[in-house]
Each structure stands twice: as structure tokens, then as C-alpha cells.
Amino acid sequence: MARVKENKKTIELSDQKITFEIEKLSYNVIRFYPTKMTLDVMVFEDGVKQGMQNIPFAHLPKSAKKLIKAN
Numbered sequence: 001m002a003r004v005k006e007n008k009k010t011i012e013l014s015d016q017k018i019t020f021e022i023e024k025l026s027y028n029v030i031r032f033y034p035t036k037m038t039l040d041v042m043v044f045e046d047g048v049k050q051g052m053q054n055i056p057f058a059h060l061p062k063s064a065k066k067l068i069k070a071n
């Protein structure tokens with residue numbers, strides 16, 4: 001039985017300081033997983049850190065998608 005290697009490639013984006021807002025929440029992009037098309041983001045509400053989330057790439061605004069896909 002053959003083993004399938006999982007590609008765990010990530011693209012670190014925290015140094016680019018990509019931010020966007022959705023419904024009064026501010027998001028800072030931390031890393032992008034191209035194989036799963038998801039992002040790790042830090043969530044802020046009124047300037048207060050709420051924690052980290054993993055969100056689908058499709059839920060981003062177009063302005064943020066352009067910055068991430070340019071890499």
C-alpha cells in the first residue's frame with residue numbers, strides 16, 4: 001500500500017501586514033495555506049485582540065485577495 005505524502009507548504013504573510021475589515025471586525029493575515037486555500041488570521045474587535053481563526057480564502061474581500069495572490 002502506497003503512502004501519500006501531504007504537502008504542508010505554507011506562505012508566511014505576517015511581515016507584509018495585510019489587513020482587512022468585515023462587519024466591524026479587523027483581520028490581520030498571518031499565513032496562507034495554498035493546498036487548502038485557507039488563511040490563519042488574527043481577529044481584532046475595537047482594537048482588542050479576540051484570537052486567531054482559520055478562514056477560507058473565498059471569504060476575503062477582493063482587495064486582500066489581490067495582495068495575497070500576487071506572491
